[in-house]
Amino acid sequence: MSFGATRPLARAFAPRVGRLPALSRPLCRNITTTPPAPINPSSAAHDGGNVEAPHNGINVDTPVRMDTAPTPAPGDDFPIVMVGAGNIMFGSQAGPWNHSFRIEHKLGPRLKVKALIDPDAARARGVLAKKCASFVETAYKDTQVYPNIGEYAKALATSGESGPRAIIVGTPPAFRGGVAEGRHLELDLIKYFPTVGYFIEKPVSTAPIDEVKQVAAELVKNKNVVSVGYMLRYLRCVQKMKQIIHDNNLTVMATNARYSAAYQSIDKPAWWDKSKDMGPVIEQGTHFCDLSRYFGGDVDISSVVAHSVEYDEAPGKLSAIPINESEIPEDQRIPRITAAVWKYANGAVGSFTHTVALQGTLYDCELEVWADGYHMRLIDPYNAPQLLVRRPGDDHNERHQFTDDDPFFSEMSAFIDSVEGKPDSHILSSFEDATKTYELTWAIRLASEKSAAARRATSKS
Structure with missing residues (x-):
């Protein structure tokens, strides 16, 4: 689901109880049923994929929602760059997606957003103004707006400042995942920030599959941390x-x-x-x-x-x-x-x-x-x-x-932990x-x- 297009809607689940029609009951005389078995929690297998060993996953018996997560531990600043100033990055009334919100709760005062990349500068500055008017001002007060990743890299080279530790990509898929002009964002990221972790939204592209496979091969070759948002x-x-x-x-x-x-x-x-x-x-x-x-x-x-x-x-x-x-x-x-x-x-x-x-x-x-x-x-x-x-x-x-589940927070938390090299941090979608x-x-x-x-x-x- 591409979150800019549709509106997932909250609703309570109504149990679906199947009943046999009265006429069919005689057909069931010789069928015996067992009483419901007790439900025991299964062990934490950490099985995170169909090709990985069964130690890559999350523990289902441990709440991972933001309000049950531990207070962010103190530490060095964690600088990131956000690519895209739309709903997937900053939220909307249409759904639960909002990467910035999850990152803020994961990193707390460590978060420093160095740059917001979006060709629509007015939209980018608008969302930054809202952030700076809130309790997360310290994360965004020095954020600079750039039209593309190349302009940011150029400015960073002349400033002498250190680069980001992670780049969060929330642009429409038409502008990434390929090798042709206008959609080779990942190749630009490898060129300018080869050792940085990338979080990339899905679907990975709208480019021809052969192009996307080329990009995948380059990312595998580069060996940096990459997570795709199949939450x-x-x-x-x-x-x-x-x-x-x-x-x-x-x-x-x-x-x-x-x-x-x-x-x-x-x-x-x-x-x-x-x-x-x-x-x-x-x-x-x-x-x-x-x-x-x-x-x-x-x-x-x-x-x-x-x-x-x-x-x-x-x-x-x-x-x-x-x-x-x-x-x-x-x-x-x-x-x-x-x-x-x-x-x-x-x-x-x-x-x-x-x-x-x-x-x-x-x-x-x-x-x-x-x-x-x-x-x-x-x-x-x-x-x-x-x-x-x-x-x-x-x-x-x-x-x-x-009832205490937030897969958006879980995937972002796993990504940041992987960038920091923490144990038991498992990205479930490469x-x-x-x-x-x-x-x-x-x-x-x-x-x-x-x-x-x-x-x-x-x-x-």
Whole structure:
């Protein structure tokens, strides 16, 4: 999900209780069920990825929300540079994203923002004025505004001051992740600040996948700390799923992700235009494609098959689009439904469905993971995450819910700890791994467009 485009909305989770119809009960006479099993906390396995050893993760039994975090320890100043003065960096009323807020609570008085990079100088100075009028004035009172990272590097070279320890990148993906002019931000960072840690938002780019892989290779070669903002990996419910898999030595058999957007509330014209925001699977579905990979592992990209419901098909007629879609070229209008399946490298199966169908404001998102004897369901991870787990020997679902969770803070805290070289600091999404998620979302889009083109060709003939 690209946070400048849509509005995740808080809601309380209503338990979904399934009841057998009266007529079907006689069919169940010979089925016995066990009483609910006691729920014991699983050990902290720290399993942070599908390719890392099981010591890279967070402890789900330890609160990591900002108001439960310890007071920032005193120490040397921690200078950072922020790239982008928009909502992802400084927050808005539309959602919980606000990197500056989390960094302030992580570092406390150690934080010193040396520069804010944004071509819109007026917007940058506006957000700095608000910060300087608050309790974090000392972090921002000396912040300088620059239009690009090159101008900042030039000013730093002439001033003789020390550079940042970390750079936080919150620009739109169209301006990063590639090698062509105008979108090679990471290559500039390597050029000017090769030893600095980078935190980069997702999706990693809108550039062709070959360019993004080149950037990933350069970052791996450079060996500095890099974290990509797939914050759902840091959810305690997600880490609980990882722990259950690790504790029981399970092999994932299948994943099924579903992302249902409330399209009536998406009034950003670019979101409806594939030539700008690349379509909803790449722009929005990226989080759930990433979670799918987090559990299933690497995807056999050649196996991806997808179908879509397009705007000009009968099921694709929408009644509450908030923008004038007629202004968008027909070949760039987004699909209403995208359904994809694929094989993982280990033989497991993955599936993903993205829908542009709900009205109102509430989204509906779930992820299911199956293993031998196990079925895990992650429900509503954006707003009120819950995990339902069915285990062998028990027909009931056990429920896990963490009310003191803030994955945005967890990912930023892990990044800063990694930059400082602290023990047990684990980044759960590298740029190289995030590039694989980007490749999967593009494969889904291209596969759905291929099948749509084939249908249209058949219809014309």
